[in-house]
Amino acid sequence: MYGFGNPGRQDDGLGPMIIDKLETENIAGITTDSNYQLNIEDADNISGSDIVIFVDASIDADEPFSFKRIEPSAEITFTTHSMSPESVIALCGDIYGRVPESYVLAIRGYEWEMFEGLTEKAMKNFNEAYRFLLEKIDDMLKQ
């Protein structure tokens, strides 16, 4: 479970906040990580996992969130210093010869100014996304 974003930029903190809350559940069989952004070393960090779920805020995802499987993609967004989940798993495949089954949980956010704390609407989306995620993890662990 990998959440990324900046908690100092309002709803950009959705990803790390999901991870912070998940860590309190102490669920066996999962590992968690969070950072401001994805980067090249994350290809190594995920290389030993069977399944990876990336969690991030999104400016245009469906409300309250979207959940989709992703495939490796060599297409780099305009800045490759901060990598997309698709390019991280592509790099993992290139270097380690395997690609974990990967998903993105994109939670709709609304404001991105330099403040700590989620907006009210983002908080509602957070709660719904979190409930969904717990159920999804339970299903995946049972398989």
Added chain:
Amino acid sequence: MGRKITIEPVTRVEGHGKVTIQLDDSGNVSQSRLHIVEFRGFEKFIQGRPYWEAPVLVQRLCGICPVSHHLAAAKALDVIVGAGTGDGLTPVGEKMRRLMHYGQMFQSHALHFFHLASPDLLFGADGDPAIRNVIGVALEHKDLAVQGVMMRKFGQEIIRATAGKKIHGTGAIPGGINKNLSVEERDEFLKGAGPLNIDKMIEWSQAALDFFKGYHAQNKDYIDNFSVFPSSHLSLVRKDGAMDLYHGVIRCIDADGNRLLDDIDYQDYHKHIGEEVKNWSYMKFPYLRKIGMEKGWYTVGPLSRCNTADFIPTPLAQKELELFKAYTNGKPNHMSMHMHWARLIELLHSAEVIKELLNDPDLQKDNLVVKGTKQKEGVGLIEAPRGTLFHHYRINDLDQVEMANLIVSTTNNNEPMNRGVNYVAKANFTGQKEITEGMMNRVEMVIRAYDPCLSCATHALGKMPMEITLLDSNGDILDQSRK
């Protein structure tokens, strides 16, 4: 009809940047500018917060170089809590901070070279953009990609061990540090299994340098003449003139190597450095007060540090610095693409310093913090990966921050980056009727050489669209695309 060509945003650097190139009716470059499009507001944001929060709060500024801000803020607050500057901390306090800082330098420089610079060097400025990225590097030069990933990971683990955690580390506190390095942690870095040990990092750093030197030898004219313009160079140096990326005195040399500022206590930086605001950018333009706004600009970063330092106090990097300085017969080096060379010398130096520190038993001592008589104001300077970073705070009687002034490394390089863009634009766009992706990439390559950080603190999916606007000489939009 003149054309304005806009490159927005700049790929493979941090954050938002927009490049505008104005062509006149004859197709000559009449003007070029690097616009910074995001307003920070951090200096206002931190006002009213308790001063001791600053070293953690400032990490919100940037997810790529939070450690630099963390340490610069801590150094400023060392003065405020009465611990003095530099030599005022306990040996374990200073050396743990140094280990954190050199770990940051190591991973940042490794990332820049392998992820940002190597695709251009390996595939060329005109290479297919679909593979001119780190994925392409991994496909065709797998060893290089593996090394880049492992070197980043090693540096990040050093940061985790010294700062307490990977992000929002709390390792540095006013007056010292809140943890030392355990013997187990030390041995992991000294003798770790596989490639994650310091000797392998030194070996790979030397290999990266040899790679660049080999590339340079085969592409000398291209690298040397890609962008060249005279500049002053500023950095911290140790009092004896050695390269020191954590602490020192301010030195600035002019384009010929004469010292404009020397042995300056950075608590007095504001007496020597002013900041100009221009109406077409949110970024400030620092300048030397004794020279004035127009000509007082300077460059910071790896190239400048290799220019200002008399020597490097680690043996392998010192040998490389001697070769570097000999290339320009001891005169300052003004070739923009030589920043990659200088950056790799610092990569090697950082690895050597890390090894020295890991072998220092002071890191296991327990006297972590020093306090003295509280002051109202303090300045912290540090050499961040991208260049000299200034943090300046003043507090009120309630121990709240009432003034904060930050000059981040990239701000110091605002004018040099603009000059680099202008040089490359003139060399590649003048008289051209067709604008190719390779030509635009060349403009971005000169910006990337400075490894700028353009306020990339938001990474929400879909938050960073790319927009290119082409304007005619009247400012009317000829074409616009967005993705």
